Amino acid sequence: MESRILQLIAALRASGVRVSLAESAEAFSAVDLMGIQHREHFRLSLRSTLIKDVRDLPVFDKLFPLFFGNGEPPMMGGNPTDDMTPEEAQMFADALRQFAQSLRQRMQRLMNGEQLSREELEQLGQMVGLNQMDDLRYQEWMAQRMMRALAFPEVREALRELMEQLQQMGMSKERIEEIREQIQQNMQGLEQQIKQFAGERIAENLSEQPPSENMDNLMNRPFQALSDDEKKVLQREVKRLAAALRTRIALRQKRAKSGQLDPKATIRKNLKYQGVPMEIKYRDRIRKPKIVIICDISTSMRFCSELMLSFLFALQGQIRKTHAFAFINHLEYISDDFTGSDADEAVASVLWRMPSGHYNTDLGWSLNDFNNEYLDTLNGQTTLIIVGDGRNNYNDPRVDIFSLMARRAARTIWLNPEPPILWHGDSDMARYAPLCNNVLKVGNLRELVSAVDQLLST
Amino acid sequence: MNNPFESTGRVKQSLNTQKYIASDEIATIVFLAQKLGKPLLTEGPAGVGKTELAKAIAGATGRELIRLQCYEGLDESKALYEWEYSKQLLYTQLLRDKLNDTLGTAGSLAEAADRLANEEDVFFSSRFLLQRPLLKAILCDQPTVLLIDEIDRADAEFEAFLLEVLSDFQVSVPELGTLTAKHRPFVVLTSNNTRELSEALKRRCLYLFIDYPTLHEELAVVRLKVPDLSPKLAQQAVEFVQKLRNTDMRKSPSISETLDWANALVALNAKNLDKQTLEDTLSVLVKHEADLQKAKRQFLAPPPGRGKPDEFGRFSGN
Numbered sequence: 211m212e213s214r215i216l217q218l219i220a221a222l223r224a225s226g227v228r229v230s231l232a233e234s235a236e237a238f239s240a241v242d243l244m245g246i247q248h249r250e251h252f253r254l255s256l257r258s259t260l261i262k263d264v265r266d267l268p269v270f271d272k273l274f275p276l277f278f279g280n281g282e283p284p285m286m287g288g289n290p291t292d293d294m295t296p297e298e299a300q301m302f303a304d305a306l307r308q309f310a311q312s313l314r315q316r317m318q319r320l321m322n323g324e325q326l327s328r329e330e331l332e333q334l335g336q337m338v339g340l341n342q343m344d345d346l347r348y349q350e351w352m353a354q355r356m357m358r359a360l361a362f363p364e365v366r367e368a369l370r371e372l373m374e375q376l377q378q379m380g381m382s383k384e385r386i387e388e389i390r391e392q393i394q395q396n397m398q399g400l401e402q403q404i405k406q407f408a409g410e411r412i413a414e415n416l417s418e419q420p421p422s423e424n425m426d427n428l429m430n431r432p433f434q435a436l437s438d439d440e441k442k443v444l445q446r447e448v449k450r451l452a453a454a455l456r457t458r459i460a461l462r463q464k465r466a467k468s469g470q471l472d473p474k475a476t477i478r479k480n481l482k483y484q485g486v487p488m489e490i491k492y493r494d495r496i497r498k499p500k501i502v503i504i505c506d507i508s509t510s511m512r513f514c515s516e517l518m519l520s521f522l523f524a525l526q527g528q529i530r531k532t533h534a535f536a537f538i539n540h541l542e543y544i545s546d547d548f549t550g551s552d553a554d555e556a557v558a559s560v561l562w563r564m565p566s567g568h569y570n571t572d573l574g575w576s577l578n579d580f581n582n583e584y585l586d587t588l589n590g591q592t593t594l595i596i597v598g599d600g601r602n603n604y605n606d607p608r609v610d611i612f613s614l615m616a617r618r619a620a621r622t623i624w625l626n627p628e629p630p631i632l633w634h635g636d637s638d639m640a641r642y643a644p645l646c647n648n649v650l651k652v653g654n655l656r657e658l659v660s661a662v663d664q665l666l667s668t
Numbered sequence: 669m670n671n672p673f674e675s676t677g678r679v680k681q682s683l684n685t686q687k688y689i690a691s692d693e694i695a696t697i698v699f700l701a702q703k704l705g706k707p708l709l710t711e712g713p714a715g716v717g718k719t720e721l722a723k724a725i726a727g728a729t730g731r732e733l734i735r736l737q738c739y740e741g742l743d744e745s746k747a748l749y750e751w752e753y754s755k756q757l758l759y760t761q762l763l764r765d766k767l768n769d770t771l772g773t774a775g776s777l778a779e780a781a782d783r784l785a786n787e788e789d790v791f792f793s794s795r796f797l798l799q800r801p802l803l804k805a806i807l808c809d810q811p812t813v814l815l816i817d818e819i820d821r822a823d824a825e826f827e828a829f830l831l832e833v834l835s836d837f838q839v840s841v842p843e844l845g846t847l848t849a850k851h852r853p854f855v856v857l858t859s860n861n862t863r864e865l866s867e868a869l870k871r872r873c874l875y876l877f878i879d880y881p882t883l884h885e886e887l888a889v890v891r892l893k894v895p896d897l898s899p900k901l902a903q904q905a906v907e908f909v910q911k912l913r914n915t916d917m918r919k920s921p922s923i924s925e926t927l928d929w930a931n932a933l934v935a936l937n938a939k940n941l942d943k944q945t946l947e948d949t950l951s952v953l954v955k956h957e958a959d960l961q962k963a964k965r966q967f968l969a970p971p972p973g974r975g976k977p978d979e980f981g982r983f984s985g986n
Contacts, residue, residue: 228867230867230871233871239704240700240704243704244696244700250692250696251676251696254693254696254697254700255696255700258697258874258875258876259700259874261875262709262870262873262875263875264711264861264877267877449864450867453864453866453867454866454867456824457827457828457866457868460823460827460828486757488753489753
């Protein structure tokens, strides 16, 4: 039983549910307490300890029956030949004789309502390659293939013929209907048995998958080397990381708060008590940063920018104000697009307005746009962040505007996926870099996380 | 009296006596939370009875319910404790003579300061400690039920702080030292899922998702809470609400709204869910203008039929 529970936990993890060690230990003590006699209690003990998110409930509900059975064996209709009169049985045997040997055997078994044995299921599974499957979405398909291997479609066809034959031989309509229904039920029972088996096997394969090693690799993989699926996984991971980071930053900001006495605020507050200091005010030591972020969303930089934006908007509570801009060949104000929390959708909607062409990135022109319209967003409390590779396609880099912006902002940070050795060719990075307080290399998610952490820690 | 929470069946029963109809699922998880001594995190749509559950648990166990309502900007001084500064000041003023007596006889300034220091405890005793819900739950002589309501509304800072308190139920007040709970309170946290809670917090809790009830459960709740409503009308009303929940709405009616509606029907002395009654009372159930229009179009548009009892009374035999 214990190993079965561990398998379930492993399968949950492989399906993307985060189950910590503490939680699995908790699950075991819950099961100890509730016992395993009562199936529903057992299920709830596991569920309430392992699953902590509504979105993960369906995953659990799907996996649990695969590991711990449905409770009851599939319904079988019974054996229609049991209550046949001798004449009817004779008719039946005659009608059956017309089919080929193999088909006849299949039919015979169906009539008798026999279930498939474990070995037979095992064999079928092998035939259709069930042992390589580790994704539950294939359960239905695998079951279909196993049924095909059992010649289900042919059997169905044969059944219809058999019924016609019986009718011609003069069996009564109701009797035929009864027999047909029983056989139908037997077939459904088999179908269920096969489906259950396919699901169980896939879930077991799933639980043998090495967990999380995957995620570590992904976090260290450069953005350019990610497939679309992997990007989706990372998008999700960013949300989780942002939540974790938020707690950490929140704690940091809270701890820093017990600062000095704020005499001005205290005097103001206590004017109503005729200056007797009844209420004391303290100064907040940490000032939450104001951020202006300018993101390159051309094809090469797009994913990096998306992740960075996801981060910033997930950290909304720890930041006073964020103005976000995106550019390819000109600049757009995109803060308004972030009504929800999905940066990928927001960026997609921006991209729709601003389709990316080939080699048309122009930071210089975009800086000019910024200079004309949005320069007042920068002041002594703002942190200016640029996300981009600094490749300008030999356009004018407008270093003059950039140095003006850097002077106005309290801090200027550049996040660039390229290391300094690559700053040549059409890269103007070498000219921008001296104007920044900080140039951080952000080539993968891990570097991005530490960059954001650094950004909010000072 | 024996423990009302000794088995899941008993949990269900005793919650029932508090007019709370618990499904097997709720009863089992509550039982588990109590046995394992873990906080219980309940999530679900607004108005399905998450807060009510905590009240029922308190009622059933005979414990005091201490409620901490979370909101944006809630901080330690509102949740844990605060020095009652004005009271301290008042005491110093009133005790001035006494202080003068004590300090007056002192030979030197240093001696006076020493004597004052000896009396310091008077001014930083629990007498001047204003207990907020969390500290109250920790210091209470009797076991309590601590309800932390709508934790998702509090800031992430507060959540992080709460984590420390929930893990070992002790707080340190610098002037008094560490205060440890005499009895671990039964903690119930509720969340409407308006934001993601931190994983660390979730990890420490048992998770209970309460969804909208089934027709059967909801009918039982209505019958229990609004006994004046005739069984037939209750059946019709609940069926209508269930139907309403299946339509795409901005805000689906919750149980509490069903109960309000049931009460409204009683107050209006309604005999049947006819078109007129529906039109008059629908706004109790549906709170968005757009939803209201939609519901009216859907359920009131074909003038005859829909509201007739034979349409709704179909299952009244059960």
